[in-house]
Amino acid sequence: MLSAPSGKGSEDIEAAVKKLSLVSTSSSMDDDQINPFSVLLSICGQSAPSVLQDIFSRGNILVGRSDSETLQFTLNGKNMLIKTHGLIISIIDFTLSTINTGDSILYLDLSSDPDLFKGPKGDKQSETYRRMKEVTEDCWEGSCPKTNVLWLIYLVDILLMKKSFERTTKHERDLRSLKKRLDKYDSAKEAVLDPFFTDLFIESDPKA
Numbered sequence: 001m002l003s004a005p006s007g008k009g010s011e012d013i014e015a016a017v018k019k020l021s022l023v024s025t026s027s028s029m030d031d032d033q034i035n036p037f038s039v040l041l042s043i044c045g046q047s048a049p050s051v052l053q054d055i056f057s058r059g060n061i062l063v064g065r066s067d068s069e070t071l072q073f074t075l076n077g078k079n080m081l082i083k084t085h086g087l088i089i090s091i092i093d094f095t096l097s098t099i100n101t102g103d104s105i106l107y108l109d110l111s112s113d114p115d116l117f118k119g120p121k122g123d124k125q126s127e128t129y130r131r132m133k134e135v136t137e138d139c140w141e142g143s144c145p146k147t148n149v150l151w152l153i154y155l156v157d158i159l160l161m162k163k164s165f166e167r168t169t170k171h172e173r174d175l176r177s178l179k180k181r182l183d184k185y186d187s188a189k190e191a192v193l194d195p196f197f198t199d200l201f202i203e204s205d206p207k208a
Contacts, residue, residue, distance in 0.1 A: 061155075062090040070202065075189060082200045098140060111138045124161070128154045145187035152191055153182050 066088035070081050098107035110116055110133075117133050119126025128150050136144045156179045160172065178196045185191045 060092055062092055064088045064090070075192060081202050082197075083202060098143070100143070105141055107140050110140050124154055124157045145189070146185075148188040149182055149185050149191055152188060153179055156182065 065086055066084055067086075068084055068088075069086075071084045071088075072079055072081050074080065096108055096110065098105065100106075117126075117129050119129065121127075131150050132147045135146045135150070136142075156175055160175055160179075174196065178194065181194055181196075182191055185194075
């Protein structure tokens, strides 16, 4: 098993999503608001190049509070700086991922576990597994960054499905539009350049 440590006070996204308040990225936020835009972008930032393809459930993504107002990460060799809105995101379990260590490829052959792809029809996570199998052609050793995009789509679906937080019609429309555009991207690195995330970037222009 390969895992990463979680921060103190973090909670899984299944719990955190119940507290989500869909506010625009330019709005002020109080202590009870979590900006889902930051959640999605932070996950984009953690995807690849080391992680070639991710499989995770809601319980594998931890959302915690951070005193830092910005987050720095590297994309295509360039340092990026984004607004965090007081969030820190951790992915804690990479057991089913394909990872390039630089010296070798670490992966789990998911074709040896056919039950993984037999989940209920219409279940978002089960459908994502099946889409992954389709795009990888059931070959789990190589690089297939499209799978990261599938999980971003999955997270957008979760945000759209949860009715326990306030959101405007515009917010929901923007998320649905994002979902459609995500499906056209081949990697999370492409997805992070989507106009949806533009207002989160500061000082650095991701397209420069």
